[in-house]
Amino acid sequence: MASWLLQILLISSFHLISLSSQKETTFVFESFLDQEDLYLDASAKVLPGGVLQLTNNSKYQIGHAFYDKPLELSSSFSTHFVCALVKKPKIEGGHGIAFIVSPSMDFSHAQPTRYLGVFDASTLESSPSSHVLAVELDTIWNPEFKDIKGSNHVGIDVNSPVSVAVAPASYYSDIEKKNESMNLLSGKPVQVWVDYEDTMLNVSIAPLKVKKPSRPLLSHPIDLSDIFPNISKLYVGFSAATGNAVSDQYIMWWSFSTDRRSLQRLDTSRLAELPYPTGTDKKLLALFIILFGVLAIVGLTIIA
Numbered sequence: 001m002a003s004w005l006l007q008i009l010l011i012s013s014f015h016l017i018s019l020s021s022q023k024e025t026t027f028v029f030e031s032f033l034d035q036e037d038l039y040l041d042a043s044a045k046v047l048p049g050g051v052l053q054l055t056n057n058s059k060y061q062i063g064h065a066f067y068d069k070p071l072e073l074s075s076s077f078s079t080h081f082v083c084a085l086v087k088k089p090k091i092e093g094g095h096g097i098a099f100i101v102s103p104s105m106d107f108s109h110a111q112p113t114r115y116l117g118v119f120d121a122s123t124l125e126s127s128p129s130s131h132v133l134a135v136e137l138d139t140i141w142n143p144e145f146k147d148i149k150g151s152n153h154v155g156i157d158v159n160s161p162v163s164v165a166v167a168p169a170s171y172y173s174d175i176e177k178k179n180e181s182m183n184l185l186s187g188k189p190v191q192v193w194v195d196y197e198d199t200m201l202n203v204s205i206a207p208l209k210v211k212k213p214s215r216p217l218l219s220h221p222i223d224l225s226d227i228f229p230n231i232s233k234l235y236v237g238f239s240a241a242t243g244n245a246v247s248d249q250y251i252m253w254w255s256f257s258t259d260r261r262s263l264q265r266l267d268t269s270r271l272a273e274l275p276y277p278t279g280t281d282k283k284l285l286a287l288f289i290i291l292f293g294v295l296a297i298v299g300l301t302i303i304a
Contacts, residue, residue, distance in 0.1 A: 025071050026257040028264040031272050039068040039105050039237070042117070050272040052251040054097065054240035057088055062117035065251065066105045066237030071258065073101065073224060073234050076197040078260040081238075082208065082253040084274055085139060086187040087246070093185040094245025096138040098157070099194055099238055101224075103131050103231045113243030114142045119161040130159035133227055135194050135203055137169070139185050140245055152184050154203060156220050158227055165220040171206040172215040179217075182207065189252055189271070195260060199223045208268060250274060 031050030032038065040046070044054050044063035054063035071077075079099065087093025098116045111120045118134050124144070134157040141151045145162050155163030170179040182205060184190060189208040194201070195216075202216035228234060236256060240249040252272050257263040 023072050024259050026262045028255040030253060030270055037068055039066040047275055051274060054238060054249045055242050057246040057248050059242055059244060059246055060112045061242045062112045064107055064239050066235050070233035070235055072232060077258050078195045078263045079256040080193050080263060081251060082189050082191055084189050084250045084252060085185050086248040087185050092245040093247040094140045095241050095243055096136055097238060097240045097249050098134040098136040101133040101234055101236055103228060103234055105235050112241035114140060115161055117239040117241040123160050126160035131228055133158055137184050154217055156218055165218045167217050172213040174214050
């Protein structure tokens, strides 16, 4: 009898473990060339080198990219991605990138500029019917959204572009034991971590060669069941937008897991490279080629 009960318990335990593991989702995009699990719309596209471009430096653009399978995110999730915002020299860059969680991939209602392709003017006041969580990397100051004074900040948005938590873009240096500021529009790759567990959302950023900071930039109580009541399946992805201020806005690498322990680590040696900057930099390249040609001709003339 005891042996029979033990067998039943073991079988039941194995079944529960199997069910639990089936709910865990982990994926990584080391390159976006394989678009099998990607949903792209508007200006978003994958470039030949494998980088995901959400917007180029044209005005009033929106771009979205989602992992196209709905996920169960009720208890926890972690994501780590590398992005880059590249502006033209001497021109204001904008508007920014957002990591988003939503019950739908349809953002056809959203507006560009300060709404980042996630919200519109009707969502200035937080509404439970909006059902969206966003972590924004914003490069334009919008005082009506309760942004901190100045651009270049990171925020958490719940059902509205008015951030529930915001901080200047910076990371905690475990070497210097203090926060070091970061310029989101430097054109250099930026690492971003978003961790949700026990109704707490933590957000960290850092330069490419820096490991994850021991202290998050933002830490705010969030309950996904309040944002998404009676919604069991959610989508995760990115949005970006431009306005009069424009930038090339890229996602270079993306890892996601519903279990933080399974989150794949970044191997910088395999990171897809950004394309050569557009606009003025192309003109500089052309001038360099012409100058090199002239110098070569002069050199050959002197030798002759």
